[in-house]
Amino acid sequence: MRRMAIGIGLLAVCVGVVAAGLEDRAQPDISSLASEFGGEAVFTKPGKDATIGFQLSTQVKEVAVQGGQRVKMGDLLVRGDDAEERALLRIQEARASSDIPLRRAREQWELAKVELARLREAAASGAANEQEIRRAEVSATIAGIDVEQAEWNGAQEQLQLERVRERVERYSLRAPFDGLVESVVVDPGDTVREVDPVVRVVSIDPLLIDVNAPIAQAMELEVGDRAWALIGVPGEPVVMEGRVSEISPVAEFAARTRRVRVELSNPDALPAGLPAWVRFSEPGARFLEMARGGG
16 A cells, blocks of 8 residues: 555656646747847836826825726826815805896996986986086996996906816826726825825836837837837737837937837737837747737
8 A cells, every 4th residue: 555655646746747847848938939039128118107196285085096996087096185175165166156246236237327317318308417417427337347347256256266176176186097006005094295106097008118229220210110029928928019109319329229119009908017029120920920919
């Protein structure tokens, strides 16, 4: 029995070694692939990347998202202590919606016009003199100006309402674009200053790659040219075809390079930050078979 157990144990070890060897052969060696693929070694970056904080010191009242959550532009991320500003907003909304001063001014203007007309009729029969008529004309004119003043004041109240609304919004951090929440570094109750980062939002479709290409090579490229990138996806490296989106107008003289930005469509949501090797000429058939997506 002991010999049988030892034999079974040895068999299990052998099977494990063989399986490990098969697994190793199944996993592409990214180093050898990169050497064969060629190109410049870089890392992928988000297409958009925003680290957001408040414009003023405040206490965090609400955290509406968490890391990894997908958001739409304008979605609330984090809200600060906006209670006082919201109270001022309600006051200003009431002021801006009231038409009492304008209605009062219009009623007084109508009365002044009626009185002026009555005095002119009286003057025709000698019951009113020129001075009384002149005084009534001035009163009607002033009443008309009061209407214009009330209309102007109403417009100012509306502008003030917009101003207060903007002040309230300063306490709300919202997504600047469609994307993913990379991290939230505060909790409700935390006090933050205007210089403190609060939340990071990224967009990974497209991915961006900045390549320090040799000057001579960069001189031959144009925006829109094709590019190919070998992406070091763990366990399954892939090739992605993209397009040149930027060519820096400034060369790094010491390094003899120019920055060339490549944009890669990323419908499969590969994470940013993976190692990549970029080339600007079509790779061999083996790598084209690994291609994912297109420019």
